[in-house]
Amino acid sequence: MSLTDEERSRLADVVRLQPTKNGELQEAWALESGSEVHQYLENHLKEYYYRDDDSLIRSTAEANDLVDVEPGIEADAVAKGGVPETIRVPELEAQVFEVVAGPEERSQSVVAVLDAVRDAFDIDPDVDAVRRALRSLERKNVVEVVYRTVPTFKLAVERDAVTVEVAE
Structure with a gap:
């Protein structure tokens, strides 16, 4: 076809x-x-x-x-529950990956990640866009959710364990 x-x-x-x-x-x-x-x-x-x-x-x-x-990811790594070596993501997801709490840090709410993106990149994304970015990164096995009063997020891997490429 x-x-x-x-x-x-x-x-x-x-x-x-x-x-x-x-x-x-x-x-x-x-x-x-x-x-x-x-x-x-x-x-x-x-x-x-x-x-x-x-x-x-x-x-x-x-x-x-x-x-x-x-x-976007290495299918075999994720299928096995592993961590992909490289992810190809939109720019906002790359920015979220850069600022979200590390694996040893206290997890952050969506609003805290939004504030970190705003501070680090001088942009003003919508809170729902940041939430979608976090959930997308979660599906790629590089961010995990920690349920407290509200769902919070942190990296599931060391930041330098994954190469992040910005898709254009």
């Missing part, structure tokens, strides 16, 4: 962002709903993606070969 430019671009997003959810692709593709994402995947990219045991969207090996981007 030959892909259109749009399909190839969107497939590259699936590869780059995996493991991902409808909501992340909805944001990346500027669609109205997660249902639209599902319909697009089924109608255009059905041969190139699957859902894992946690219902996260992942690309097939064939999809990885078709596009010129690195997968």
Whole structure:
């Protein structure tokens, strides 16, 4: 099956962002709903993606070969519960990774991470964007959630154990 430019671009997003959810692709593709994402995947990219045991969207090996981007994570490492050596993430996720509490530090609330991002990078992201970034990093096994009065976050690994590449 030959892909259109749009399909190839969107497939590259699936590869780059995996493991991902409808909501992340909805944001990346500027669609109205997660249902639209599902319909697009089924109608255009059905041969190139699957859902894992946690219902996260992942690309097939064939999809990885078709596009010129690195997968968001090393699938084997995460499948084994391990830590990927390299993650390819959007700029905000890279910034969150840089400022979130380390593995030996006290975990931080989403608002505390938001404040740290604001201070470190002189930007003003939305709190929901920071929450999504933290959850995405959690799915990549590099951030963990510590449940206190509210969910809090800290690195699951030493910061220098993972190479973070900013996807453009």
